[in-house]
Amino acid sequence: xxxxxxxxxxxxxxxxxxxxxxxxxxxxxxxxxxxxxxxxxxxxxxxxxxxxxxxxxxxxxxxxxxxxxxxxxxxxxxxxxxxxxxxxxxxxxxxxxxxxxxxxxxxxxxxxxx
Amino acid sequence: xxxxxxxxxxxxxxxxxxxxxxxxxxxxxxxxxxxxxxxxxxxxxxxxxxxxxxxxxxxxxxxxxxxxxxxxxxxxxxxxxxxxxxxxxxxxxxxxxxxxxxxxxxxxxxxxxx
Numbered sequence: 001x002x003x004x005x006x007x008x009x010x011x012x013x014x015x016x017x018x019x020x021x022x023x024x025x026x027x028x029x030x031x032x033x034x035x036x037x038x039x040x041x042x043x044x045x046x047x048x049x050x051x052x053x054x055x056x057x058x059x060x061x062x063x064x065x066x067x068x069x070x071x072x073x074x075x076x077x078x079x080x081x082x083x084x085x086x087x088x089x090x091x092x093x094x095x096x097x098x099x100x101x102x103x104x105x106x107x108x109x110x111x112x113x114x
Numbered sequence: 115x116x117x118x119x120x121x122x123x124x125x126x127x128x129x130x131x132x133x134x135x136x137x138x139x140x141x142x143x144x145x146x147x148x149x150x151x152x153x154x155x156x157x158x159x160x161x162x163x164x165x166x167x168x169x170x171x172x173x174x175x176x177x178x179x180x181x182x183x184x185x186x187x188x189x190x191x192x193x194x195x196x197x198x199x200x201x202x203x204x205x206x207x208x209x210x211x212x213x214x215x216x217x218x219x220x221x222x223x224x225x226x227x228x
Contacts, residue, residue: 004157043218045216093157105157
């Protein structure tokens with residue numbers, strides 16, 4: 001398996017534009033997580049899905065952020081409109097449906113909003 | 115409030131030396147504690163996962179300990195190598211009514227030098 005695949009690896013966009021980040025989890029994993037990492041705040045969980053259903057989105061910073069998982073092999077995180085303070089590295093992770101198993105992270109998408 | 119505090123914030127050691135990183139948490143009720151290693155520009159990679167009943171777990175030169183009574187964990191690195199230079203993140207999972215909730219430490223930045 002190629003692991004968790006995220007695209008793009010880097011994204012630079014202007015303030016106000018829509019940004020869509022993509023994630024392909026490891027095949028067979030039932031949980032998918034979206035994280036944001038900044039120097040100031042470290043890693044933050046934004047939202048996670050179980051069997052394609054959003055379970056906890058309390059970490060989503062505001063209504064400009066939305067996430068979808070239309071099927072077991074694909075998820076998107078959308079920011080509309082983007083702002084400079086959204087600049088961060090966004091990670092997607094997936095894990096199997098067992099409580100104490102590890103989560104595997106993608107390489108991340110480095111987003112810069114100018 | 116659930117919190118995870120890591121110390122030191124950063125550390126520089128010589129190659130071949132040992133070091134110990136600390137993680138104190140207030141998450142309750144406790145589910146598990148994970149140590150992740152994150153290389154610069156990469157996603158976090160799981161080193162160990164420990165549940166309430168586990169006191170020690172090793173992964174090669176990495177040994178994690180857990181004292182659930184004092185809510186402390188440590189990550190000991192033996193015979194450090196240049197490739198150990200990374201950020202080490204402690205993540206504690208606690209039960210909530212809606213499932214497990216993750217609380218992240220801000221990490222210890224380790225640099226191993228010649």
